[in-house]
Amino acid sequence: MKSLLLGNEALAQGSIDAGLSGVYAYPGTPSTEITEYIQKSKLAKELNIHTTWSVNEKTAMEAALGMSYVGKRSMVVMKHVGLNVASDVFMNMAVSGVNGGLVVVVADDPSMHSSQNEQDSRFYGKFAMIPILEPSNQQEAYDSMLYAFDLSEEVKLPVLLRMVTRLSHSRAGIVLRKRRGPNDINLPTDTSRFALLPMNARKQFDLLVNKQDALIEYSEKSNLNSLKKGKNRGVGILACGIAHNYVMENIGDEETDYSILKISQYPLPKEKVKALYDHCDEILVVEDGYPIVEELLHNYFDEDDKIKGKLSGDLPRTGELNPNIVGRSLGLFQNKMAPIPSVVTPRPPQLCEGCGHTDLFNAINELIPVIGDKNVFGDIGCYALGALPPLGTINTLIDMGASITMAKGAADAGLENAIAVIGDSTFTHSGMTGLLDAVYENTPITVIISDNSAVAMTGAQESTAVGRLHKICLGIGVHPDHLKTIVPLKKNHEENVEILRNELKYKGVSVIISERPCVRLSRDQKEQIKARIAALN
Amino acid sequence: MNTNIILSGVGGQGILTIAAVLDTAALNQDLFIKQSEVHGMSQRGGAVQSHVRISDKEIFSDLIPEGKADLILSVEPMELLRYIPFLKKDGWLVTDSEPFINTSNYPEKDDLFEEIKKHPNHVIVDATQIAKSIGNSKVANMVLLGTASAIIPLSEDSLLEAIKTLFQHKSEKIIKLNLEAFAEGKKVAEGITNLAANQ
Ligand SMILES: Cc1ncc(C[n+]2csc(CCOP(=O)(O)OP(=O)(O)O)c2C)c(N)n1
Numbered sequence: 001m002k003s004l005l006l007g008n009e010a011l012a013q014g015s016i017d018a019g020l021s022g023v024y025a026y027p028g029t030p031s032t033e034i035t036e037y038i039q040k041s042k043l044a045k046e047l048n049i050h051t052t053w054s055v056n057e058k059t060a061m062e063a064a065l066g067m068s069y070v071g072k073r074s075m076v077v078m079k080h081v082g083l084n085v086a087s088d089v090f091m092n093m094a095v096s097g098v099n100g101g102l103v104v105v106v107a108d109d110p111s112m113h114s115s116q117n118e119q120d121s122r123f124y125g126k127f128a129m130i131p132i133l134e135p136s137n138q139q140e141a142y143d144s145m146l147y148a149f150d151l152s153e154e155v156k157l158p159v160l161l162r163m164v165t166r167l168s169h170s171r172a173g174i175v176l177r178k179r180r181g182p183n184d185i186n187l188p189t190d191t192s193r194f195a196l197l198p199m200n201a202r203k204q205f206d207l208l209v210n211k212q213d214a215l216i217e218y219s220e221k222s223n224l225n226s227l228k229k230g231k232n233r234g235v236g237i238l239a240c241g242i243a244h245n246y247v248m249e250n251i252g253d254e255e256t257d258y259s260i261l262k263i264s265q266y267p268l269p270k271e272k273v274k275a276l277y278d279h280c281d282e283i284l285v286v287e288d289g290y291p292i293v294e295e296l297l298h299n300y301f302d303e304d305d306k307i308k309g310k311l312s313g314d315l316p317r318t319g320e321l322n323p324n325i326v327g328r329s330l331g332l333f334q335n336k337m338a339p340i341p342s343v344v345t346p347r348p349p350q351l352c353e354g355c356g357h358t359d360l361f362n363a364i365n366e367l368i369p370v371i372g373d374k375n376v377f378g379d380i381g382c383y384a385l386g387a388l389p390p391l392g393t394i395n396t397l398i399d400m401g402a403s404i405t406m407a408k409g410a411a412d413a414g415l416e417n418a419i420a421v422i423g424d425s426t427f428t429h430s431g432m433t434g435l436l437d438a439v440y441e442n443t444p445i446t447v448i449i450s451d452n453s454a455v456a457m458t459g460a461q462e463s464t465a466v467g468r469l470h471k472i473c474l475g476i477g478v479h480p481d482h483l484k485t486i487v488p489l490k491k492n493h494e495e496n497v498e499i500l501r502n503e504l505k506y507k508g509v510s511v512i513i514s515e516r517p518c519v520r521l522s523r524d525q526k527e528q529i530k531a532r533i534a535a536l537n
Numbered sequence: 538m539n540t541n542i543i544l545s546g547v548g549g550q551g552i553l554t555i556a557a558v559l560d561t562a563a564l565n566q567d568l569f570i571k572q573s574e575v576h577g578m579s580q581r582g583g584a585v586q587s588h589v590r591i592s593d594k595e596i597f598s599d600l601i602p603e604g605k606a607d608l609i610l611s612v613e614p615m616e617l618l619r620y621i622p623f624l625k626k627d628g629w630l631v632t633d634s635e636p637f638i639n640t641s642n643y644p645e646k647d648d649l650f651e652e653i654k655k656h657p658n659h660v661i662v663d664a665t666q667i668a669k670s671i672g673n674s675k676v677a678n679m680v681l682l683g684t685a686s687a688i689i690p691l692s693e694d695s696l697l698e699a700i701k702t703l704f705q706h707k708s709e710k711i712i713k714l715n716l717e718a719f720a721e722g723k724k725v726a727e728g729i730t731n732l733a734a735n736q
């Protein structure tokens with residue numbers, strides 16, 4: 001029987017069945033379930049596959065590269081913005097190349113269901129000049145993993161596998177194949193390619209550039225890219241990844257007249273693209289994300305009118321695609337649907353009833369009339385919802401860790417009473433280095449670490465910060481007199497406001513750790529956290 | 538056969554259990570299934586929905602196109618109406634009557650019901666009340682599934698089997714409670730003639 005799996009789970013099972021030795025990741029919607037699936041898999045445990053969360057995406061990718069260096073197959077998983085954090089190692093390991101197969105799985109979030117932007121990871125793949133796979137459905141996500149590892153080992157490059165929210169979070173029945181075992185340890189014959197001193201790096205970069213034709217050849221031959229020429233010589237459709245489903249939804253699977261080039265592997269297979277281009281009067285490029293293929297086609301053919309897509313205005317430039325949008329661009333769907341009845345009001349997400357972040361914000365809000373309402377710099381996590389009414393405490397949310405460093409820059413510019421609010425996991429992900437900047441100059445800022453003992457926003461994964469925050473802050477050099485702990489509960493409100501007020505007066509770095517576990521943690525999780533803290537002491 | 542169902546509610550209300558029963562039953566009947574769901578920020582008390590597509594042929598899009606849903610099954614009346622653009626002309630609306638109020642501008646209950654009643658094919662079920670009366674308000678979702686089962690082209694046997702499979706790690710009592718909730722919901726459907734005629 002078929003197995004019922006989310007796109008993310010299909011991919012995860014595919015990696016196990018392809019002989020994976022380790023997954024490295026930091027949680028992030030819509031990618032989180034990939035790692036969680038392997039963490040929960042009995043088979044993965046038996047096979048001793050590494051699954052523990054990393055501190056951030058950069059450390060994760062470097063560890064994956066280390067595993068590949070010794071010859072084993074590794075995978076690194078993140079959401080799209082995580083690739084920004086890991087981009088240094090990402091760009092450079094394309095130059096060094098890999099040893100054991102290494103697949104970088106990045107889940108993009110068109111329409112920003114749970115993200116700050118809708119950047120398209122295919123740009124990174126192109127930038128690094130490595131192969132990109134973009135499965136169109138769950139079965140292909142499963143099957144692609146074996147192919148991705150093989151391809152990576154054949155061309156000795158990391159392979160980028162791009163997912164999007166709708167594929168990550170949609171289930172289907174999957175046919176599984178036989179599993180193959182992991183690689184043995186097999187160190188690289190020549191390690192100089194991993195030592196990117198200029199003289200080695202130049203050689204490696206030439207090699208990478210010279211591999212490009214071979215990569216295009218792989219794409220021409222790949223089963224993932226298929227051209228179907230139809231009788232209709234009007235509009236030819238080039239559909240990438242999940243967009244192919246939306247096209248097929250509109251034109252149906254039965255003998256269609258349309259010519260369709262399905263793309264799920266890059267670099268683009270130029271010959272196939274040319275064949276479609278020559279066969280049809282017009283090309284509609286349907287891709288979820290940025291108009292990256294559309295732009296390339298303009299480069300190849302330079303005939304502006306013939307290529308349609310997001311740049312030409314035939315498809316919307318922002319937001320994810322869906323069957324209706326694609327249908328309209330093909331002229332196959334004109335119906336105006338019933339509107340949402342006016343009685344319906346919005347229901348935005350909000351902090352859970354009884355959440356400790358709320359009590360913390362209530363304490364900060366007491367001081368807003370004195371310090372001003374634009375002084376609180378925020379960060380990413382559940383507590384970011386404190387930017388919305390009725391709390392409205394936080395003013396900024398840019399990228400992980402930016403609360404501390406933005407507060408520092410603002411204080412450097414003369415802003416008094418600058419406050420940074422950051423979660424425990426975000427602090428270990430990217431806050432510690434910024435805190436060292438502030439300590440180094442003793443910048444007058446007050447950093448509040450809202451420690452709920454979990455990575456709550458993404459589903460309460462374990463936080464590497466648990467039990468370590470005090471020592472980390474002291475180690476970084478925060479003065480012990482200005483390292484305070486509060487418990488954000490109603491009964492402590494007055495006391496907490498006083499501590500805050502006092503630390504704001506201090507003209508140097510203060511850190512206040514606001515400690516209360518997330519109310520969504522299960523009893524088991526709370527026990528595990530206790531045990532972890534006990535083991536530390 | 539080709540059925541499109543939108544499940545809707547508020548993050549944390551348990552629509553994914555309904556989805557899981559439908560998925561499992563469809564796979565048991567050797568049908569194709571695609572079921573998209575919402576993970577992430579909206580799960581914190583925001584509006585959530587799941588698109589369930591069941592067919593005897595390959596399914597392409599994970600999302601149901603607008604105007605193509607045969608049924609919107611909601612565990613909350615306002616969330617039902619949020620997805621009206623997806624409803625087919627002769628599609629069905631099935632919802633719990635119990636509002637989930639976590640916003641300051643939640644509409645009047647009667648205004649919601651009036652809007653729902655504009656659609657000829659609707660069933661408003663006191664699912665939470667029924668669930669409470671048999672022992673646990675949490676099984677309201679199975680009451681609703683029981684009612685909606687009259688318009689879902691999956692056999693009752695496979696739906697019941699799916700419920701058993703899904704709760705197999707829970708106690709005998711919980712399995713029984715869920716099956717009972719389904720049966721109670723089904724009774725509601727029997728009272729509605731055009732719904733029964735759909736079977
Ligand atoms: C670079 C990057 N990686 C991952 C994420 C996804 N993400 C957003 S918030 C968050 C968790 C934050 O945890 P914490 O700081 O402890 O706050 P909590 O949600 O527990 O309140 C994660 C992993 C992201 N937005 N950016």
Ligand code: SF4
Binds near residue numbers: 357382456581
């Ligand atoms: S999940 Fe935890 S941290 Fe997030 S809002 Fe709920 S209680 Fe607060």
